[in-house]
Every structure is written in structure tokens, then in C-alpha cells.
Amino acid sequence: MADKKNPLLNEITKGIIKENPTLIMLLGMCPTLAVTTQAANGIGMGLATTFVLLGSNIVISALRKVIPDKVRIPAFIVIIASFVTLIGFLLEGFMPSLYESLGIYLTLITVNCIIFGRAEMFASKNGVLASACDAIGMGIGFTLALFLMGSIREIIGAGQWMGMNIPVLHDNPMLIFIMPAGGFFTLGVIIAMVNKLANRKPPLEIECGSCDNCPMSGKCEKKEAEV
Amino acid sequence: MKAIAAIILSAMLTDNFVLSKFMGICPFLGVSKKLDSASGMGIAVTFVMICATIVTYPIHYFILVPNGLAYLDTVVFILVIALFVQLVETALKKLVPPLYKSLGVYLPLITTNCAVLGVTVLNIDNNYTFVQSIVNALFAGLGFMLVLVIFSGVRRKMEYADIPETFKGVPATLIAASIVSISFMGFSGLFS
DSSP: OOOSSOHHHHHHHHHHTTTOTTTTSOOOHHHHHHSTTSHHHHHHHHHHHHHHHHHHHHHHHHTTTTSOGGGHHHHHHHHHHHHHHHHHHHHHHHOHHHHHHHTHHHHGGGGOHHHHHHIIIIITTSOHHHHHHHHHHHHHHHHHHHHHHHHHHHHHHHSEETTEEOHHHHHSOOGGGGSHHHHHHHHHHHHHHHHHHTTSOOOSOOSSSHHHHOTTTTTOOHHHHHO | OHHHHHHHHIIIIITOTTTTTOOSHHHHHHSTTSHHHHHHHHHHHHHHHHHHHHHHHHIIIIIITTTTOGGGHHHHHHHHHHHHHHHHHHHHHHHOHHHHHHHGGGHHHHTTOHHHHHHHHHHHHTTOOHHHHHHHHHHHHHHHHHHHHHHHHHHHHHTTSOOOGGGTTHHHHHHHHHHHHHHHHTTTTSOO
């Protein structure tokens, strides 16, 4: 798995393209759709999530030998929620406008599958440094995906991009793209494109981030139930 | 009374949790393939939403606010929800095995469903009263179920459609969701 020459660098780069959390692994769809009406919001959400991911990955991997296996899920949740509260305070204090526009979705970082999935899949099994690199890679991948979504929706839907006016589109914006329907549409098309470029078939199902990654897979009998 | 009617309409139709607030997208795309699993998930989510509201509302107003700890909302709420889901699962297993058989499989998935945390936080953010909060939770859950059931019908039709290779699977599902979302836009402006 890890490249022998530079395993840490590999942890970072894998999250950006090969295992991009949003576009390839299809995790964390709710914020991807909800806050990407503007490119700037996408970056803000991406960085906030990266912060929480980095913090929780570091703490969880540092405590991985202390936390008993049976109570790990509540323990992870508390750690993640604490970092979410922290970033909420920081944004409220230093970037109130971003805090306003992210609104409730900032709180909902707590239940973002990416963070929980990385905690369970990676941080609880690897060392602190590797987990931090993993978090940075995944965070950058998530931020880029959100930025891409936000850019497309803002340019087509509002005729603006990062405060600049786009010549023709600014006079005739296609409003539908910044509405919820446009979010679903843009994401669908982007996922199809990315999979086409990566030369693989798009996944058939979203299993809350596929059952292998799912922290609940031990308890969940959904697989059997679906058969 | 007027406020309650407004909450009902907005929670169910105009500000539908799935289609306009984007909460609970994972179960929306994951469990909507068959009608019975869609309605089962819908009922389970509605049930947990109401119960979570009943539990978190007093915690916020009678424990956290008087002690100046309102900023702990996120931590406390998610813990309460996780605990509660576990409790409901155990209770159903012991007391009502048939109900557990039909709902039990969905319960573990609900802990990390953002719609449940979302509804409890929104109730506090919007300064709803206790009754308004419960109505909001009930109809948000019903709205969630409505969309899941409608979408399971759409997906059944899609199984017979001839979709280009690149779009098969999740991309086509998302684009179908976009069209369903457009139809729900027709409800906006229903009341003001």
C-alpha cells in the first residue's frame, strides 16, 4: 500500500485524487451539496472540515491504545464533536460572515461520514504522524471537490466567481444551479466525469460510504437484509 | 395555530430535509431502492427524531442553559442520540421483536444520520416551543419518509432505463434526485 520511498507523502497524496473522499468514495455528501452555492463557501467548509479531521485524527490515534474497543464509537463522537465546537467558536470570532453562511452545516460536521470513517479506518490503527498526513490529504481532497462544485455552481448559477463577475453569464444566470436541484445535478455530472477520466465504473450504490468502511458494519445487518 | 401550520408545511414540503436542506442524503440514496426498506427507514428516522427532540429539548433548556453551557449542545446532543438509538434498539429487541425485525436493521445507521442531529439543533436555533419542536420533528420525519417513498418509485422505473455507461449507478441516481427536487420546488411560495 504505502510507497516505500516516502510513505507519509503517499498518505497525503492518496486522499487528493486516488481516494478522493467525495468524488471517488462518495462520503460526506450532505455538506458537499448544501454549502457549495459559492466557491468561497466550499473552501470555508472544506477547511473547517480539514481542521476537525486533523484534530480528531491526531487525538484518536494518540489515544488508540487507551480507548477500549467497546466504547470506541461514543468516544470518537465526543472527540469529533469537541473539535466541531472549537472550530465553531473560532469561525464565530474571526470570520463571522463565513460562520453565518455555513450555519447549521458547521454543526453537522460532527456527523460527516468522512471524519468518522477516517477515525475508524485509519486513525484507530495507525500512528499519530501517519494519521495527521492522512487527515491533511483527505481534507485537501474534500476541499478541492467542494471548491470545484462551488465554482461550477457559482459561475453558471450566479455569473460570479470569488467576487468577480463573469461577462455573459452575469446578465443571464441560470438560477437553477444555485438551487438544491442544481446541486444534485452538478454532483451527478462531476462524479460521472471523474469516473470516466479515471477509467472506472461509477459505484452503483451508496452504502453510507460502502459497508467495508462503515463503523457500524459489525452490528448492521443491512447487507443480509437486502438480499 | 398559524405558526404550527407553517411549521408543518415548511418541514414537510417547502423546506424538505432531503431535497432542500440536504440532510440524510446517505440513506436517501442508499436505502431508497425498495419500497419496503424506504418506508421502514422513514418510520425509524421519524421515530428517533421525535424521541431525540423530546430528550434534547429539556436537556438544553433545563440543564445546559441555566448553567451557561449552551455551547456544549453539539457534544451533548450527539451523545444523547447515540445513546438513545442504542437504547431503542435494545428495548425493541426485548419488548417488541416483530417491530425490531422490521426496523432494527436501520437503527444503527441512524446515529450518523445528519437529519436527526439537524432537527434537534434547528429546534433550538429557531427558538421553537416544546410543542412546536415535536411537531417540527414529526413532520420533518414524515417529509423524509415521503421523499424516500417517492424516490423508491422513481428508482424502480430507472432500473428499466437505458442509461449511458458513464452515468450508470450513483450519477444517474443523483440526476434523478435533481428532477425530484425540481418538482418539490413547486411547493415554494405555498405560504408566506
